[in-house]
Amino acid sequence: MARTIGSHGPTTLEAIRKAGVRLIFEHGYEAMSLRQLAAEVGIQAGSLYNHISTKQDLLFDLVQDHINDLLRELDLALEGKADPGEKLRAFVAFHVTYHMTRKREVFIANSELRSLDAKNYDAVVALRGAYEQRLAQILTDGVADGAFEVVDIQVATFAILALLTGLCTWYRPGGRLTRDAIIAAHEKLVLSGVAPRAAIGQASHGSDSRRAAVAGS
């Protein structure tokens, strides 16, 4: 905290992490070389080892920290929300916002799981499971009190997460749409998506074939 000039320790580590996120996002973990990373930071490759212990460890730290942040901030965002609809809307808004702000960390955490070795993989998947569980619980509650209707909670959980997370493959700051517009667009899809069938049945051009499919599931 009271760091004197010349002590670059934390600064350097931060620079490594920042550059690491960027390079892994752009090239992938396997394709990023530590020489590249060091060059980006402005040091020699060997010097990285004064700050990280391993390339694998750097990845793990980045991913783990991200998911921990995600979880913590989600819980803040859901705080005080009572009914499932409100919660789901908060979830969507939070998830979309977070993914717009930190899309590179998000992307890495989703696409580089396979580059984690077994132990690290398990740890991260456990954390991710906790996050998924938050959404699954919201859906379960909503279905229980009749606010939502889904064919399968598990599938819906995965599908909604995929839908929301897809954002970080195309979002670029300064694009055509405002943050709110993007949130609204996702909110519409998700909230409508889990809305009870009855409500939409009237307006829909629904066919028997669809009903049959659903019934058959």
Added chain:
Amino acid sequence: MARTIGSHGPTTLEAIRKAGVRLIFEHGYEAMSLRQLAAEVGIQAGSLYNHISTKQDLLFDLVQDHINDLLRELDLALEGKADPGEKLRAFVAFHVTYHMTRKREVFIANSELRSLDAKNYDAVVALRGAYEQRLAQILTDGVADGAFEVVDIQVATFAILALLTGLCTWYRPGGRLTRDAIIAAHEKLVLSGVAPRAAIGQASHGSDSRRAAVAGS
């Protein structure tokens, strides 16, 4: 004539492609070594070059062939469908089915785009754009005749594709759900998701904030 020992002719190429898909799916393109691939096929690494011209080319061929198949089969699946609702349902059913059957090719085509070099990347992105365009057109038509309501067509296109494609990160044949159940679950989410707001509005616990956001988009 009826050769069985070793791997010869088109058989070998097929074996290379099959093993390639599996290894890239499991480890990623960068992480798959040609030694590994060759070992899987049962030949020496150098012998691969009797069948492929480059590791990069193998990836490109796999991805391109997949997307071409996807497009061709989609058009077959949509043939004869008239109204947007019917089309969207057909799209969902087709996409989900295809992704269950060939989830590894699908996964590769989505996750290894960044491993393609510039020229190949552009070619694949163009093809993928054509596929996205099919869905965008369905949504556009549905919105035009009032069957659908979405906040933003572009966003909805990407989101729905992400939702459907997410399937291949968790689907395993022989799982808890039947093929039809999985299709139905996705159909519900997508069809409801684009259903006109009016119909669901009553059932929804909609908040002012959301309406404002939508209005502002």
Added chain:
Amino acid sequence: MARTIGSHGPTTLEAIRKAGVRLIFEHGYEAMSLRQLAAEVGIQAGSLYNHISTKQDLLFDLVQDHINDLLRELDLALEGKADPGEKLRAFVAFHVTYHMTRKREVFIANSELRSLDAKNYDAVVALRGAYEQRLAQILTDGVADGAFEVVDIQVATFAILALLTGLCTWYRPGGRLTRDAIIAAHEKLVLSGVAPRAAIGQASHGSDSRRAAVAGS
């Protein structure tokens, strides 16, 4: 000789040798691959082995045949020449002409000796020695009867051969000079070069240091 249609044996071998000369001249023996060579000829690499026994053997044959031709034709060119001056002029004219006509073979025979394995190298060097010996003998005779003056016969032999052979690093058919002009230019240098010192001494700006050096040799 009485070859029937369909028998391409000698034709193919000739094509291989021709292409081989060109490729070795352009890229060097080590840098020429048999795949390249085969492609040039229009066959598969494996098929080369119906005509040659080894890459090394191809090189050896090309070089050996060239030197044999060189020797045989030199003897024809020197036939009937009596005095050393006449012989030397004939040698120059022959060597230059031959090197203009077959500069690629010549170049290979000079630059790829080191790519020959020990046995082949020795054989070729022996043949080359015979050729050098022809020139050495001419010089020896000329010196003996006072027609020539050289400081050292061995050195003069190598130097004159290098001078003449240098031609094939710059000569291109259809250049600025006619064949005769090129011969004349070399003849002047060589014939003057071995002319007795006395004759030129007057015209030369000879220094004592040079005389001393010569005396000391």
Added chain:
Amino acid sequence: MARTIGSHGPTTLEAIRKAGVRLIFEHGYEAMSLRQLAAEVGIQAGSLYNHISTKQDLLFDLVQDHINDLLRELDLALEGKADPGEKLRAFVAFHVTYHMTRKREVFIANSELRSLDAKNYDAVVALRGAYEQRLAQILTDGVADGAFEVVDIQVATFAILALLTGLCTWYRPGGRLTRDAIIAAHEKLVLSGVAPRAAIGQASHGSDSRRAAVAGS
């Protein structure tokens, strides 16, 4: 401070260059493997890349440095020489001396040009042209003031260079002849070779055919 174990710093690069010159001289650039080179230096193949950037670059550096040295030292050797005869004698003495001292670099610079890629080749050929130009100018001046007579300056330039450079294919230190004797032998050939025809004409056994050829050039 006084490090002696292993090879470090500029020492290693120097060792690589020295070993490189020797190996390329002996086997040719294409035939020298970096494993070989590294073994010669006493390091692992990969470690070479701490000192050079590419095999091609090593060759280029060796060749370029050699030609730069050659040019610089030639200009020193010619300094203060006034008339063409004196200059030509100085040129011969310098060239021969240099080629005896650094025959391997010289040989490489002459025989491995074709192994340079286009850009490097052009750079080296430009430098070499500057060197050739020095000799061409001496000949031009000598012809202008009547001290020399040559049939064609261009051809004479190439021929004399080839004559002198040929040295490095046979010269071995500690051979039969002293340095001075070798210089004298080449001086005699070159100086006589460009001496005016008139002076030698008397002593020569010149034939009409030769005169005709020269006249016709």
Added chain:
DNA sequence: TATGAATGAGAATTCATTCAT
């Protein structure tokens, strides 16, 4: 005689990591 596929060795180069300074 030609082919296509295979081999096994070897090419240049890159990599994560270590360590004396």
Added chain:
DNA sequence: TATGAATGAATTCTCATTCAT
């Protein structure tokens, strides 16, 4: 804490050669 040099294993890819068909 940084450096520069080293390591040894691994990378993609090429090569001359073989051989069943």
